[in-house]
Amino acid sequence: MTALSILDLVRVTENTDARGALDNARDLAAHAENWGYRRIWVAEHHNMPGIASAATSVVLGHIAAGTKTIRVGAGGIMLPNHAPYVIAEQFGTLARLFPGRIDLGLGRAPGTDQLTLRALRRTPEAAENFPQDVLEVQAFLAPAGPNQRIQAVPAAGTEVPLWILGSSNFGAMLAAELGLPYAFASHFAPELLIPALEIYRSRFKPSEQLDRPYAMVGVNIIAATSDDEARRLATTQQMSFANIFRGARGLSQPPIDDIESYWSPTEKTQAMRMLARSIVGSPDTVRAGIDALVTETGADELIVVSDVYDHATRLRSFELIANAAGILPSSSRLA
Template sequence: MSEKKQGKLNEAKWSVLDLSPIVVGGSVGQSLQNTLDLAQHAEKWGYNRYWLAEHHNMAGIASSATAVVIGHVAGGTSKIRVGSGGIMLPNHSPLVIAEQFGTLESLYPGRIDLGLGRAPGTDQVTARALRRDLHSTGEDFPDQLDELREYFNPTEKRPVRAIPGEGLNVPIWLLGSSGFSAQLAGQLGLPFAFASHFSPDYTLTALQLYRDSFRPSQVLDKPYAMVGANVIAADTDEKAKFLATSMQQQFLNLVRGRSGPLNPPVESMEYLWSDYEKAAIQRQLGASIVGSPETVKEKLEGFLAATQADEVMVNAQIFDHQERLRSYEIVAELAKGK
């Protein structure tokens, strides 16, 4: 095995993951305006790509119609790549996704990514409303993926064609929080993105599985791994920890089986969660990087050294939009060596 690279921030690419958070007292319209504003700043600061995530029946997330929001962001920017992190393919017909992303690629050529996941991105009741096959366990995901890829690059004359879509180069990524998609991405020679921002314990195992199973393809001649990370940066450690309590409250709601708008930060979480809830949330958010520029730089270098990621996708669930912008700005400055 080759010697590991040191975790040099300027040797990795940096990108943004956005769930278009709806905050307490805010509106969906304002959230989508903030999404575009963050994307425009991210482009200016030199981020590589900007991805939106598909979730449903969640009162704090405005990106459920993911392809529509991608179009909103791509139309308001000029060069940053825009895509899905991800589209939950079992929720959709592969033909519809090929047409949607074929349309996006036709409108914004060379800028659209299609990241795919195999989870529903919601609860089972909502999955039924999405007309998803509730008997599916995700094991048919490889077949759905093959069908989708065939619409973009048909190997034979088909009675059903994706127009727009056919013949277009829309990069496909596989997303995952376990080993299933890691191994599949490796076997197909596709780029892989791991959700370390909510599944940190399996990060290194999944990345190793991806690299070990990788087979060169027309898409890639060597593995390309992107890793999601919660990064909340502020001018001081204390302020960053304060801002991070909004994210902690969001996960607390999920542990309790309910969703709601993103709450404002609090001085302390101790009176909000039980010991069990605290342990569960810290396990999920254990890889989160929170702190001042100096703290964030040190932790990101360690994160890169451990994961050997080619790219890091930064997620920052911060209540105040200006503070969120500042957090991403700090990361961009660190990535440039400032």
């Protein structure tokens, strides 16, 4: 059985505020823990009114405190925005608070626009140091040497598991070279998924953390009792993508009956290219879609985005997904 995890965008909607989005993320994690999901991740985004996870390590502390067993992590930290030492301190602290439950996924994209990047006191050129920065974070999380003058306190010795995130071949090559697990962002950049996985697996070098390749595939899945209802729920995400192309990064919007009345033909083409691997439908449709994706990719794990507007409806989507994928514990099995 392929493991299932969750990538939560911590969406701020038209009828919630940032606090509501953060509490909804924590509530989702608590339910996901009982439904058999392996981990829940949140990602670093800046200057986006509709996403409340900018202070990623703080958000993870909030989620982890409301759960007991599910792994909690960054999917990811955009490392060029930060000093590796500070990230080691933050995630090492989380590991001390929640032992054995913290993941650190690292990406090299800015997670924002160029103007905000300057506000972060970083430059676009910082991304060129990404491979060295990953090694630096790893070193600060390792046990400190006897003569090591600079330690990341209390992170040293926590050995928080690192992941490389990517939407291109670069991340695949780096993850393979460093012997780290690899997560591909096919929930918004599906075109290079198969080539990236082939590169990762063919070039993988075993490491202390990992002895064989381990690939996670990002996928949008929206489940409802019928295909029609799921397609309607999916219009929330489709509108969000159309708004990105318009330069209007606002709040999440409730679903609509006719998405064709919202977007232009060009916006539709652009959005559907990015959403090409989405699985939207009834439990039977979702089950078939998951099986096909796993067969095609050989994914060790899927990390699911279910961008549904209403919180209770989104919970139901994740529960239906768990049931369709066969991870729902027998005590929670749906009829």
